[in-house]
Amino acid sequence: MMSEFTQAFAAAGRLIATADADLFEIVALSLRVSLTAVAIAAVVGFPLGAALALLRFPGRRALTILLSALMGLPPVVVGLVVYLMLSRGGPLGVLGLLYTPAAMIIAQVVLVTPIVAALTRQVVEDLWYLYEAQLRSLGCSPRRAIATMLWETRYSLVTIFLAGFGRAGAEVGAVMIVGGNIDHVTRVMTTAIALETSRGELALALGLGLILLVLALVVNGAAFVCRDLSAGPSRQGNALP
Amino acid sequence: MKSGILPCHVEGVSFSVEKRRLIKNVSLSLDSGPLSVILGPNGAGKSLLLRLLHGLIVPQEGRVVWQGGTYDSRTGPHTRQAMVFQRPVMLRTTAIANVDYALRLAAVPSREREERCRTALERTGLSELAKLQARVLSIGQQQRLALARAWALEPEVLFLDEPTASLDPAAARNVEAVISAMHAAGTKIVMTTHDLNQARRLADEILFLHRGRLVECRPAKDFFEAPQSTEAKAFLSGDLVW
Amino acid sequence: MGRRPLLLGLGIFLAGLTPLGAAEERFFLLGSTTTTDYSGLLRHIVPRFTAATGIEVRTVVQGTGQVLKLGERGDIDVLIVHHLEAEERFVADGHGVARHALMVNDFVLVGPPDDPAGVAGAGDVVAALARIGEARSLFISRGDDSGTHRRETSLWQAAGIDPRAWSGRWYRETGAGMGATLNVASALDAYCLTDRATWIAYANKRDLKILLQGGPALINPYGVILVNPQRHPHVRAAEGQAFIDWLLSDQGQEAIASFRIGGEQLFYRANSPL
Numbered sequence: 001m002m003s004e005f006t007q008a009f010a011a012a013g014r015l016i017a018t019a020d021a022d023l024f025e026i027v028a029l030s031l032r033v034s035l036t037a038v039a040i041a042a043v044v045g046f047p048l049g050a051a052l053a054l055l056r057f058p059g060r061r062a063l064t065i066l067l068s069a070l071m072g073l074p075p076v077v078v079g080l081v082v083y084l085m086l087s088r089g090g091p092l093g094v095l096g097l098l099y100t101p102a103a104m105i106i107a108q109v110v111l112v113t114p115i116v117a118a119l120t121r122q123v124v125e126d127l128w129y130l131y132e133a134q135l136r137s138l139g140c141s142p143r144r145a146i147a148t149m150l151w152e153t154r155y156s157l158v159t160i161f162l163a164g165f166g167r168a169g170a171e172v173g174a175v176m177i178v179g180g181n182i183d184h185v186t187r188v189m190t191t192a193i194a195l196e197t198s199r200g201e202l203a204l205a206l207g208l209g210l211i212l213l214v215l216a217l218v219v220n221g222a223a224f225v226c227r228d229l230s231a232g233p234s235r236q237g238n239a240l241p
Numbered sequence: 242m243k244s245g246i247l248p249c250h251v252e253g254v255s256f257s258v259e260k261r262r263l264i265k266n267v268s269l270s271l272d273s274g275p276l277s278v279i280l281g282p283n284g285a286g287k288s289l290l291l292r293l294l295h296g297l298i299v300p301q302e303g304r305v306v307w308q309g310g311t312y313d314s315r316t317g318p319h320t321r322q323a324m325v326f327q328r329p330v331m332l333r334t335t336a337i338a339n340v341d342y343a344l345r346l347a348a349v350p351s352r353e354r355e356e357r358c359r360t361a362l363e364r365t366g367l368s369e370l371a372k373l374q375a376r377v378l379s380i381g382q383q384q385r386l387a388l389a390r391a392w393a394l395e396p397e398v399l400f401l402d403e404p405t406a407s408l409d410p411a412a413a414r415n416v417e418a419v420i421s422a423m424h425a426a427g428t429k430i431v432m433t434t435h436d437l438n439q440a441r442r443l444a445d446e447i448l449f450l451h452r453g454r455l456v457e458c459r460p461a462k463d464f465f466e467a468p469q470s471t472e473a474k475a476f477l478s479g480d481l482v483w
Numbered sequence: 484m485g486r487r488p489l490l491l492g493l494g495i496f497l498a499g500l501t502p503l504g505a506a507e508e509r510f511f512l513l514g515s516t517t518t519t520d521y522s523g524l525l526r527h528i529v530p531r532f533t534a535a536t537g538i539e540v541r542t543v544v545q546g547t548g549q550v551l552k553l554g555e556r557g558d559i560d561v562l563i564v565h566h567l568e569a570e571e572r573f574v575a576d577g578h579g580v581a582r583h584a585l586m587v588n589d590f591v592l593v594g595p596p597d598d599p600a601g602v603a604g605a606g607d608v609v610a611a612l613a614r615i616g617e618a619r620s621l622f623i624s625r626g627d628d629s630g631t632h633r634r635e636t637s638l639w640q641a642a643g644i645d646p647r648a649w650s651g652r653w654y655r656e657t658g659a660g661m662g663a664t665l666n667v668a669s670a671l672d673a674y675c676l677t678d679r680a681t682w683i684a685y686a687n688k689r690d691l692k693i694l695l696q697g698g699p700a701l702i703n704p705y706g707v708i709l710v711n712p713q714r715h716p717h718v719r720a721a722e723g724q725a726f727i728d729w730l731l732s733d734q735g736q737e738a739i740a741s742f743r744i745g746g747e748q749l750f751y752r753a754n755s756p757l
Binding site for chain 1: 512517521526541542543544556557558659660661662663665666669684685686687688715717
C-alpha cells in the first residue's frame with residue numbers, strides 16, 4: 001500500500017508540474033459546479049434557516065425536523081430524482097439540461113440547501129435569545145430580524161458555507177447520474193477519481209484525491225482569510241457573556 | 242414635551258408561568274413628570290412587570306392602556322417607548338452604527354439620522370468612540386451607548402431594567418448621570434433596581450413590589466421616611482432578601 | 484466595514500452562474516458501455532471523427548442494459564452496445580432506427596494463477612464454468628444487466644448451473660462496471676469473465692491471468708443504433724447518423740482496427756472472421 005501512496009504523490013505531482021490541461025479543466029469545472037451550487041444554496045438556505053429560527057407558524061416544528069432529516073439525503077438518491085425530472089421523459093425534460101453542468105448544479109443545490117438551512121437555523125436560534133428582547137423593543141419586524149441576525153452570525157455562516165461546499169465537492173453519486181461524467185463536459189474531480197478507480201488506475205485515482213484535498217484546503221483557507229480581513233481589529237472578544 | 246401616550250393606566254394585570262402567578266393583580270398609573278423606580282427584593286417580579294409595561298410580554302389578565310388611541314400590546318412595544326436592559330445588546334458593528342440602526346428601524350430619514358446619532362453620542366460622552374466596534378467598548382461604555390441609542394429615538398417613556406447592576410461604581414455613576422439628564426430633558430423614566438441607595442438618589446416615585454404584588458406606590462420621600470407596609474419596612478432595614 | 488470582501492466574494496460566485504447548459508457547437512450524446520470506453524477505444528477513434536466532421540461526441544458510459552434504457556427514454560442520441568438480442572428488440576420496438584454491426588472482440592476468462600477449478604484444461608468456456616460451479620470457486624460477476632453480464636448469464640445456463648442460487652457465497656455480483664468488477668476479482672483472486680479490450684487496458688491485474696480464451700461462445704459483436712427521431716423528435720439525428728456513417732465507412736473501421744494496446748489489436752472489423 002505504501003508504494004501506492006508514493007505512486008499517488010508522484011502522479012499528483014506530475015499532473016501539477018506539467019500543468020496537465022485535462023486536470024485544470026476538471027478542477028475548474030469542479031470548483032465552478034460546487035461553488036455555484038453552494039452559493040445558490042446559501043441564497044436560499046440562509047434566509048430559510050433564519051426564518052425557521054425566528055418566525056412562529058403552524059408546521060414549524062415539522063419543517064425543522066424535515067430539514068434536519070434531509071441533511072442525510074444520499075447523493076445518489078438526489079441524483080436519481082433529479083435525473084428523472086430532467087430526463088426527456090420527465091417533467092423538465094424539454095429544458096434539455098441532462099448531462100450538462102447545469103444539471104449537476106441543480107442536483108447539488110438540492111443536496112446542500114437542507115444542510116445550509118438546518119445549520120443556519122441552529123446558529124440563529126442559539127444567538128436569538130440574546131438579541132430578542134432588545135430588537136423587539138426597538139420595533140424590529142420579523143423580516144428585519146432575519147436580515148439582522150444573518151449579519152450578526154456572518155462568521156458562523158462562512159463555516160456553514162464551507163460545510164456545504166465540503167459536501168458538494170466530495171460527492172460523486174449525484175453528479176455522476178445527472179452529469180454522465182462526459183469527458184470535457186461534465187467530468188469533475190470525484191467522477192474522474194471514480195473513473196480511474198474503475199480502470200484500475202489506483203495510483204492516479206489516489207493522486208487526484210490528493211489534489212482534491214489540496215483544493216478543499218485552498219478554498220477553506222481563502223474563506224478564513226477573507227473572514228479575518230473583514231473582521232479587522234474587532235476580533236478581540238467582547239463584553240457580552 | 243408632548244405627552245402623547247401618558248398617562249398610562251395599568252388595570253389588574255396578572256401574569257403566570259406554568260400555573261405560578263408571578264405578577265398578581267397589579268394596578269397603577271404612570272404619569273409624565275416623576276422619575277419612577279420599581280423597587281423590591283430579588284424575585285419580586287420587577288423585570289417581569291417592566292416587560293409587561295413595555296409590551297414585550299402580554300398579561301393573562303388585565304391590561305396596560307396608553308393614551309392616544311388603542312395600542313394593542315400584542316403587536317409589540319409602542320414606538321414612543323424605548324428600553325435598556327441590564328446587559329447591553331450591541332450589534333457587531335461600530336458604536337455609531339448601532340445608534341443608526343435603531344433610527345433606521347424607526348424609519349427616521351437619513352439626513353436627520355446623522356444629526357440625531359451625533360447628538361446622542363455627545364450627550365452620553367461617547368463621541369470619541371463613535372467609530373470603534375461597539376463590542377470592544379467596556380461594559381460601562383456599552384451601557385451608555387445603549388442609553389444613547391434610546392435617547393436618539395426621543396422616546397416619551399424609557400424603561401430601564403437594572404441598568405447598573407453589571408457595572409462598577411464609577412461606570413454606574415456615569416450611567417445614572419445620563420439617566421438624570423434624560424429625565425431632565427423630559428423623558429419619563431421607569432426603572433427597576435434592587436439597590437436602595439440608587440433608588441434614594443434617583444427616584445421621585447417608588448413602586449414597591451414584593452412577590453408579584455404592588456405593595457406600595459408613593460412619592461419617594463414619603464416611602465423612605467415612613468414606609469407603611471411591613472414588607473417595605475423590612476426591606477428598608479435590610480431584612481427582606483426575597 | 485467588513486461588508487465589501489464578503490459581497491465581492493458573493494459576486495464572484497454568482498458570476499459563475501453563467502449559462503452552463505449545452506454549448507453552441509454541433510454535438511450529440513453517445514451512450515456506450517464500459518467495455519468500449521475503459522479500454523480507450525473511444526478516445527482513439529472519436530477525435531478522428533471530430534476532426535473530419537467538426538461534430539463533438541459526448542459520451543455517457545454505463546452498462547448495456549442502462550444504455551438501452553437511456554435510449555428508450557430519449558436521453559441519448561446514439562447507442563453502442565453489445566447484446567444482439569436486446570439490440571434487435573430495441574429496434575423492433577421502435578426505439579431505434581436500425582442496428583448496424585459495428586465491430587467485434589472477444590471475451591476471456593481470467594482467474595488466479597493456481598487455477599483451483601482446473602479451468603485451463605476445460606476446452607471451452609461452458610465446460611470451464613461447469614468446473615467452477617462444481618468446485619464452487621470464487622467467481623465475480625458484473626451483475627448489472629450489461630452486455631458482458633448477459634453473455635455470462637447465458638453461458639451459465641448452457642452449463643446447466645444457476646449461479647444466482649449461490650449469490651453472496653462463491654458467486655459474487657458487484658452490480659458495477661467491468662473495471663470495478665475486476666478490482667474485486669483481482670483483490671480476491673477470483674475468476675471473472677471480461678472482454679479482452681478492457682482486460683488489456685486494465686491497470687490493476689495483480690496476479691490474475693487469462694486462463695481460457697477463444698471459441699465461438701466468447702465472440703462479442705457490437706452494434707450501433709440511432710435512436711428513433713420519430714419517437715423522440717429532439718434527437719440529434721443528423722449528427723448521430725453522421726457518426727454512424729463514419730463508423731461504418733472504411734475510415735471508421737480502419738480507425739477501430741488500428742487501436743492497439745502494447746501492440747495488440749483489441750477490436751476487429753464487423754465482418755472479420757474471429
